[in-house]
Amino acid sequence: MRLEYTERQTKFRAEIREWLAANVPSHELKSFDTKEGFEEHREWERKLHSGRWSAVTWPTELGGRGCDLIEWLIFEEEYWRAGAPLRVNQNGIFLLAPTLMEYGTEEQKKRFLPRMAAGDDLWAQGWSEPGAGSDMAAIRCKAVRDGDHYVINGQKTWSTRAVFADWLFGLFRSDPESSRHHGLTFVLLPLNLPGISIRPIKQLNGLPGFAEIFFDDVRVPVENRMGEEGQGWNVAMATAGFERGLMLRSPGRFQKTSKDLIELYKDNRETADPSISDAVVKSWMDSEAYALSTYATASRLRKGGHIGAEASTNKIFWSEMDLAMNEAAMHILGPSAELMTQDGEAGEISRWLDGFLFSQAGPIYAGSNEIQRNIIAERMLGLPRS
Amino acid sequence: MRLEYTERQTKFRAEIREWLAANVPSHELKSFDTKEGFEEHREWERKLHSGRWSAVTWPTELGGRGCDLIEWLIFEEEYWRAGAPLRVNQNGIFLLAPTLMEYGTEEQKKRFLPRMAAGDDLWAQGWSEPGAGSDMAAIRCKAVRDGDHYVINGQKTWSTRAVFADWLFGLFRSDPESSRHHGLTFVLLPLNLPGISIRPIKQLNGLPGFAEIFFDDVRVPVENRMGEEGQGWNVAMATAGFERGLMLRSPGRFQKTSKDLIELYKDNRETADPSISDAVVKSWMDSEAYALSTYATASRLRKGGHIGAEASTNKIFWSEMDLAMNEAAMHILGPSAELMTQDGEAGEISRWLDGFLFSQAGPIYAGSNEIQRNIIAERMLGLPRS
C-alpha cells in the first residue's frame, strides 16, 4: 500500500490540468439532448481528440495514451475538477470500445475505433426493449440471417443518445427458436439505414434523452457482427463486469458535486436547516469512500484481479449517494429549487435541479437497484435463489 | 369532527390523575422478568384493581368501568404520564379478555375474568412454535381429544411472561390430519399442570423475558376450550385486528418517550450533535401522529367502523418510531449509553438503554414488519400475491 502518486502520475495530472485550463469552453454548452447541443458536444469531442485526450486508456496507435486505470482516474478527476462538458461519446468510448478491443476483428477495430475517438461516429446503445428492461435476456428484436446480411425487425427502447447519434450497438435475437441468453447476436449498425425509424422519448426535463427505435426489414451486412453468431450474450457480458463497472461513473463527478454542495451550504448557512449539515458531511464522506473504493479496485485490477460484485455494490452506492446529495441541495435551495434551466435567471440553481432530476434515474437504469441487490445477495453472499 | 374533550371526559381524566398521583409507587419496581419483580407487579395490579382501574374497558359487573375507547385512551395517557409501572397483566387484559368476552361461555367468563382483573391469574400467551413464528398457521403442537380431556404434546416458544405466569392461552392442533388454519383449537390451561416443563429464554438484557414450554401428555379438561373444536383459528383471528391492534401499544407510551427525549436533548444541547435535533423534532411529530391516528380510529370504531389494515400500518409505524427515538437517545448519551440497569450509578441513562434494547424487538414480534408489509401490499393496496 502506497497512497502517493508517482512523479509520472503527478506530471500527467499537471499536463491534463494545463490542457483543460486552456481548452475547456468558457460558456456552458447546450444540453446534448438538443440537436444544437449535440453538435456542440461533438465539437468538444473533436477538440479533446486533437489533444489526444478523448480516449486516454486506448493504445496510442488508436488515438489514446495507453493510460492504466490509475491514470484514467487522474484524468477523470481533472476533467470534473475543470468543469469540462459531459461526454456525449461515453457510450462508445467507455462501453463499446472495451468490447470491440476484445471481440472485434482487426478490420472492425480499424474501421470503428479511430472514428469513435475522433468524434466522427457517436454511438447509441440498443439493449432494452419493451418488456425487456431489467430482464435483458427477454430480448425479442430479431436479426435473421439472409445471405451475407442480417434482416432486423422489431423494436428497441430507452436508447440513450439515439435521437442524434450516428451508430447503434446492441443485442438481437438471431435464432428465432432460441430463448433467454441463447441465440443472441451482437450487431453494430448505422442509424441512417433504410427501415429505421426513431421516436424520441422526452425525459423529465422535457428533452429527448432517449428514444425508441423501430426496425422494419433493416438489412445489416454480416461484417457488422461482433463475435460469433449466437454468442452475443457472452460478448455483451464478458466485459460487462470489468472496467465498464468501474468506468460508468467516475468518482471525480461525485467529489465535484459534494464540493459544490459544501459551498452551497456555506453560502446558505444562516438560513438553512442546521440538520442539513449532516447530509453535507455525508456527501463528503460518501464521495471520498467511492473514490477510495475505485482506487482500491483499480489497484487490484492492475495486479491481475477481477471485478466481482463491485459492479453491483458500486451501482447501488453511487446512485443513492447522487440522490442524497441532490436532495440535500434541493432542501437548501428551498422555494427557489423549482426553477429550471429554461429560466434565464436561474443560473446555478437550475443546475442543481438538473442534477436532481438526473439523479432520479440513477437507481433505475443500467440494471435497477433491486436487480443489483438480488445479484449481491445471490452471488456475493450466497443466499438461495427464490 | 370535534377535537375537544367533553366535560365527562375531562372529569374522568381528573379522577384517574388524582388516583395515580396518590397510588403510583414512588420507587421503580424491579423488572417483571425477575421473580421478585413479577410479584411486585402483581401487587400493583391488585392495587389498580382495588381502585377499579385494572380493566377500565370491561363492563362494571366484571370489575371494569365500561369505558369506551376514548376514555381508554385518556386512561392510558394519564397512566404513562404518571410513570406508572408496566402492566404485567397486559396479555390477559388486552389480548385474551376481548376474545373471552366474544367467544367464551358465561361460565368461562365468570371463572376467568374476575380473577384476571384482580391480578390473581396472570396470563402468558402460547402462539409461536419452533418453525412457526411469523407463519402462525404452521402450528404443530397437538391437543388430541381423549374423552372429556385434551391431551397436549409438543412445544411452544417465545411465550412472554410464561416463566412466572399462572395461566396460558394458545392455539393447538386438535385434528392431527389437518393442515394450516384448519383443525386448530383455542385452549386455556394452568401452567402448573403435570407434564409441563418451562425453560426460560434469556433476552438481550440477560433476563428471562420469554420461555419455551414443553408439553408431555398434559391433560386439560374440555371445558377449558374456547369456541368450537377446530375453530381456533377463527377465534384467534376474529378479534386480532380489532381493538387488540389498537391496544397493543397505546400512544401515551411514545408521547412520554418523546417528551423524555426532548428533555434529554435540552439537557445536552451544548455538546450533542446539532443534527440530532432532527430526530428529536421527528419524535414529537411521529408520537403525535400516532396519537392522532389512534384517536381517529377510536372515533371511527365508536361509530361502528371496523379495523382494517390499521393493525399492520400501526405495527410498522410504532415499532420504527420506537427504534428511532431510542437510537436518538443513545446518540445523545454517547459513551455513557452502554451502562446497564444493573449498574447502580447509571440511573436514568440505563432506562434509555433498556428502552433501546426493548425497541429492537418491536419490528420482529407480533408479526414481523416484513409480514405486515406483505399484508398491507396485498390486502390494502391489492397487489398480487407472490
Add this chain to the structure above:
Amino acid sequence: MDFTFKEDHIDFSDSIRKFLMVEAAPEMLREIWETESGRSKALREKLAEQGLTALSVPEEFNGIGLGDLDWILIHQELGYYAIPDSLSDTAYLAAWLLNNLPGDAALKKEWLPKIANGSARIAIAHPVNPMVADAGNADLLLMWHNDEIHAVQRKQVQMTLRTSIDASRRLFDVTWKPSDATRICPASHGASLWQGLLDRAALAAAAHLIGLAQRMLDLGIDYSAQRKQFGKPIGSFQAVKHQLADVAVKIEFAKPVLYRAAYSVMHDKSRRSVNVSHAKLACGEAAWFSARKSIQVHGAMGYTWEADLQMFMKRAWALNAAWGDQSFHKKRIADFIYSSGAALGPGETFT
C-alpha cells in the same frame, strides 16, 4: 371528542372527486398546461358550477360561508387531480383575507361576490415565497409590505415570468410601488392576518401534497400490477410490495395530522401554527417519499414525460417548498418543543 368527518363533508368531497375524475383526466391537464396562461376558463367555470369558488365567501356576498375544515378534503382532491387553477389562492386564501379585513372595506363588496361566482382570480405575494404564483392572470394582487396589506391591479405592477419544473405553475417576479392608496390594512392589524394567511396557505399546500402522495401511490400500484418482468407482474415481488407498503404507512399517518391542523386553524387554537407546520412537514414528506418510490416502481417509464407520474411528482416537489419549506416549518416546531414550559407528552394532543 370525535375525530371523524361529518357525512355531508364526505359526500361533498366524494361528489367533487367524481367531478374531477372526469373533468381533470391527465390528458386534459396536459392540454391546459401547454397553453400560455396555463389556466383554462372552461375548467374554472366548471369549478364555479360545483360551488367551489363560493365555499369560503360569506352568504351576504353570495357565497356558501363555510370554513377551513370544509376545505380540507377538497384541497386533497385538488392535489390528487393536480388541478391547474389558482382556485385555492383565490377562493380559500384571498377570500379569507378579504373577509377578515377590518371594518366595512369596500374591497369586500367589490371582490367577494366575484370570487364566489368564479369570475375573479386573485394572487397573493408573501415574503416566504420568492415569487408570486399566478400573478400573470390575476385580476387583483394582495401584497405583503412590512406586514401591511396592499391591493393592486395587474396593470399597476411589473412582472416577469419564471420557469418552474412544474409546467402547471405560473410564477412571477413582481415589482411594484406601495403607497397610501394601495394600502388596505395597516401593519398593526395586518401582522396577525398575514400569520393567519400563511398558516392557511401552508395547510392548503399540505392537503394538496397528501392528495398528490396518494395519486402517486395509486399510479405505482396500477403500474406494478400490469407491468411484467421475469414472467410475473412486478407487484408480486416483495421488493416492490414493501416499497409501496411503506408509502401507504406514511400517508396513513400524515392524514390525521392534517386534519388536526385544519381543526386548529378553524378554531384558532393556541397551537395552530405548530400543528400546521407539522401537517406541512408530514404531508410533504409523504409526497416526496411517494414520488421516490413510485418512480422506482415505474422504472425507466417513470423518468419520461409521457408517463403521467411526472406531472404529480413535479407538483409535489414544488409544493413541498412553497409556503414555507422544510427548514421554515421544522424551525417552528423546534422553537415550540424546546421552549420552556411547553406542554408536551401524553394528554396534550389537543391542547
Add this chain to the structure above:
Amino acid sequence: MDFTFKEDHIDFSDSIRKFLMVEAAPEMLREIWETESGRSKALREKLAEQGLTALSVPEEFNGIGLGDLDWILIHQELGYYAIPDSLSDTAYLAAWLLNNLPGDAALKKEWLPKIANGSARIAIAHPVNPMVADAGNADLLLMWHNDEIHAVQRKQVQMTLRTSIDASRRLFDVTWKPSDATRICPASHGASLWQGLLDRAALAAAAHLIGLAQRMLDLGIDYSAQRKQFGKPIGSFQAVKHQLADVAVKIEFAKPVLYRAAYSVMHDKSRRSVNVSHAKLACGEAAWFSARKSIQVHGAMGYTWEADLQMFMKRAWALNAAWGDQSFHKKRIADFIYSSGAALGPGETFT
C-alpha cells in the same frame, strides 16, 4: 499509487484468523465473559505466542517493530471474533505511547519488553471516554491530566466497576492524584502524543467495528439460509436478501476508508485526524446497520441471550461510542470541510 495490501500482511492476518477461529469460538468467549475479570490468562498467552503482543514494540525491546498499517487487518480480526482482551489497548496504544515518550525514559525499558512478551496489561485514561476500560486488571495505567501523561500503578488509584451492556467490557471509574512523581511527560509534548493516541485508538475501534459488521452479516447469512418459513429458507425472500445486500454495500465502502485512515496515521499525513474520524463514522455506521439488519433477519432468535449475535451487537453498540462518539467525529469532519481554503473535490483524495 497502490491501494492493495502486501502479501505478507494478508498472509499474517489469514493466519491470525485461522488461529482465532479455533481459539475464540463463541462458546469460549461466553466462558471468559462469565469470569470475574472477564479476561483469560490462557488466551492472552496464546495471543502472545502468535506474536500479537510484540507487533508494535521496537526490536530493541524484543518486539517486531511494525506500525499502524500492519495492525489494521489484525484489529479487524479481533473485532470479527470479539476477542475479550485488552490487547489493542496494551500492545498497540500503550506501546505506541510509551515508545514515543521523549528521551530515554526508564519506563520504556521497563514496560515495552513486558508488553512484547504478553505479561503486562496497560489501561489508558483519556477524557473522551467517561470510564477507563480494563483498569481493574491493568499492571500500569497511563493517565491524561491536562495534556500531561502520568503513569500510575493499580494500587495508586481507587476504582469502581461499572456495568456495560457488553459483558466483555470491564469499565471503571478511576480516582487518582496526579503528582510530579507520576508525571512522565509534560503537556508541551503530551498534547500531540494524546492527539496521536486518540487517532490510533479511534482507528483501532473502527477496525474492530468493521470486523463486527462483517461477523453480524455472516451470522445473518447463515441464519437466513437455514431457517425456513412458509416452506422456504427465509434467505430466499427478497425482503431478507435486500436487507443483507445493503449491509454488504455499507461494509464494502467502509473498508477502503479505514485503510486510507490507517495509511494517514502511519505516515502522519496532514488529514490524519479527519481521515480517522471518517473511518470511525463509516465503520461504526456499518456495524450499527449490520446489527439492526441481522437482528431483523434473526427474528425473535436475535433478541435472545443464547444466539451468538447478541455478543457482537453489544460490542458494536459500545465501541461505536468509545474513543469519540458520532458527534465528536462528525464535528471534526464538519470543521474541516467548512474551513476556508479546505482542499476539497476531485484530485484531493490523498492530500
